[in-house]
Amino acid sequence: MIGIANGEDSYKLLKLLQQDSRPLREILADFDSAFPRSLRFPLCTSLYLILEDKIMLSTTERLVAFSILHQTYASHSLSANPFIRFLVNAACDDGAEKFERAFVVQLLESSSGIAKEFFNQSASDYVKGFDPLMHTFPALDQLQQQYFDGAHSESYNCLFKDTKVNNVMPDPDVPSGCDKNSPEFDLLPGTKPKLGSGDRDETIAGLLSNISLEGLGPQWIRPRPPRLPIQDGELVWLIPDNNHELLWDYGMCADTSRGAAVRDLIAKAAKGPLVPAQQEAHLLNGQKVMMELANDPKLVYHCGLTPMKLPDLVENNPLIAVEVLTKLINSPEITEYFTVLVTMEMSLHSMEVVNRLTQAVKLPSEFLRLYISNCITSCENIKDKYMQNRLVRLVCVFLQSLIRNNHIDVKEILIEVQAFCINFSRIREAAGLFRLLKTMEG
Numbered sequence: 197m198i199g200i201a202n203g204e205d206s207y208k209l210l211k212l213l214q215q216d217s218r219p220l221r222e223i224l225a226d227f228d229s230a231f232p233r234s235l236r237f238p239l240c241t242s243l244y245l246i247l248e249d250k251i252m253l254s255t256t257e258r259l260v261a262f263s264i265l266h267q268t269y270a271s272h273s274l275s276a277n278p279f280i281r282f283l284v285n286a287a288c289d290d291g292a293e294k295f296e297r298a299f300v301v302q303l304l305e306s307s308s309g310i311a312k313e314f315f316n317q318s319a320s321d322y323v324k325g326f327d328p329l330m331h332t333f334p335a336l337d338q339l340q341q342q343y344f345d346g347a348h349s350e351s352y353n354c355l356f357k358d359t360k361v362n363n364v365m366p367d368p369d370v371p372s373g374c375d376k377n378s379p380e381f382d383l384l385p386g387t388k389p390k391l392g393s394g395d396r397d398e399t400i401a402g403l404l405s406n407i408s409l410e411g412l413g414p415q416w417i418r419p420r421p422p423r424l425p426i427q428d429g430e431l432v433w434l435i436p437d438n439n440h441e442l443l444w445d446y447g448m449c450a451d452t453s454r455g456a457a458v459r460d461l462i463a464k465a466a467k468g469p470l471v472p473a474q475q476e477a478h479l480l481n482g483q484k485v486m487m488e489l490a491n492d493p494k495l496v497y498h499c500g501l502t503p504m505k506l507p508d509l510v511e512n513n514p515l516i517a518v519e520v521l522t523k524l525i526n527s528p529e530i531t532e533y534f535t536v537l538v539t540m541e542m543s544l545h546s547m548e549v550v551n552r553l554t555q556a557v558k559l560p561s562e563f564l565r566l567y568i569s570n571c572i573t574s575c576e577n578i579k580d581k582y583m584q585n586r587l588v589r590l591v592c593v594f595l596q597s598l599i600r601n602n603h604i605d606v607k608e609i610l611i612e613v614q615a616f617c618i619n620f621s622r623i624r625e626a627a628g629l630f631r632l633l634k635t636m637e638g
Contacts, residue, residue: 205231206404209239210397212264216256221315223260224267236268237278242404244279250292252400256319259299262286263315266303280343288336295326297333304343459500462520465513466505503532507540514545518552525557538566542574542587547594554603564604568595572616585623592617592625596632606636 208230212223231239243261246252253261262283269277277283286292287300299322306314317325501509501520509517524530540546550567553559571591578584595613598604610633617630 203401205235205239206242206401207397209243209404210401213253213257213260216254216260216319217321219316219318220260220263224263224315227264227268239404240265240268240279244282246400246404247282247286255293255296255323258296259319259322262296262300262303263319266306267315284336284339284343287339288333294328294331294333295323298326298328298331301331301333304339461516462499462501462509465516466501466509467512469512503529503536506533506536510537510540510549511543511545514549514552517549518556521549521553522556534560534563538563538570542571544590547571547590551594551597554598554601559603561604561608564598565608568598568604568609569612572612575616576619588620588623589625592623592629596629599632599636606633 209227212227212230215223227236243265247258247261247265250258265279266277266283269279283300283304287297287304289297302314499520506517509520521530521533524533537546537550550559550564554564571594575584575588575591578587595609599606614630614633617626617633620626621630
């Protein structure tokens with residue numbers, strides 16, 4: 197906690213302590229407004245450390261400091277005040293002035309509402325009007341039982357804590373119990389000259405900003421522990437055994453020409469429609485290609501088809517697209533291909549591919565619902581009436597095929613498809629699809 201507060205905050209706090217002629221209530225209000233909540237605990241900790249040395253502050257400054265320690269946490273229960281143990285011990289300190297002990301006792305009692313007018317007086321007025329006969333001092337065990345009940349126990353203290361030297365050390369030239377601010381201090385033989393007001397303020401402000409809970413502890417020098425003796429075989433891993441058996445990768449340099457025909461065919465089919473000669477060659481070699489794909493399931497992953505190339509392959513050669521997608525149905529990447537089919541521009545060829553896929557494999561129902569929604573949206577967005585009517589007929593035929601072959605559950609698309617049929621009821625195929633839906637619904 198070195199450097200708890202900067203120099204400016206320390207001087208502001210010291211000036212508040214020195215205003216002993218103002219009512220305590222006003223000083224406490226100024227403390228709350230001058231310092232943010234995050235800085236109050238560090239400042240109170242500094243006050244606590246300086247209050248432990250009874251000659252650092254004047255008598256009235258100590259009373260103001262005790263008030264700040266108590267009232268900063270007055271909104272909480274008294275047992276939750278982190279300085280409650282220090283306040284209780286100060287109230288029972290036989291070596292302290294009686295007016296100081298009485299002041300702390302009244303601070304503790306003020307939390308219970310007994311002395312609400314206590315803070316309307318100043319620290320100097322309290323010292324002047326103090327009558328020791330009017331005050332009683334409770335025993336330490338009584339106060340501990342009253343205020344420590346429910347308080348947090350002290351945190352674990354290191355065994356080396358008592359060996360540390362306090363940050364603030366008393367002046368050896370000042371006898372114990374002598375107030376350095378009293379006139380008698382100047383008459384002591386061999387004493388140093390009194391500090392000026394400015395020097396004293398600077399010294400205390402420096403302590404407030406640099407004081408620490410750690411103290412000045414000795415450096416504990418520990419010798420490096422010796423190494424344990426090395427056992428036989430302990431460091432064998434540093435010199436590993438290199439007698440390894442070589443494993444030959446028989447797939448290395450293997451003949452990959454059997455996949456070349458498939459890759460070449462996919463590359464040509466994605467660029468444009470195959471000419472009749474190429475189609476015939478494809479049909480003649482179709483069985484061979486299917487056999488190669490059956491013998492090597494991984495061959496389809498090396499055919500060169502990517503999701504980005506799928507729209508071109510669908511539009512140019514839908515039959516080849518169906519063959520490849522059928523083999524990729526169990527691939528982890530099949531979702532990417534389905535996403536491309538759903539988002540690509542709807543056409544006769546894309547519907548043909550989806551229709552053939554439903555007959556060859558089991559397609560996810562979510563994919564089919566999204567594709568049907570895309571078809572309906574595409575029909576509604578076409579401006580050309582001729583193209584719109586043509587596309588609506590194709591979609592209706594496509595949907596009738598899906599429904600009759602039980603490739604999709606009618607209940608999942610009923611509302612959307614019925615609205616589509618009503619919107620295009622002037623078209624015969626749409627009316628037929630609507631009747632089919634009514635029949636399935638009934």
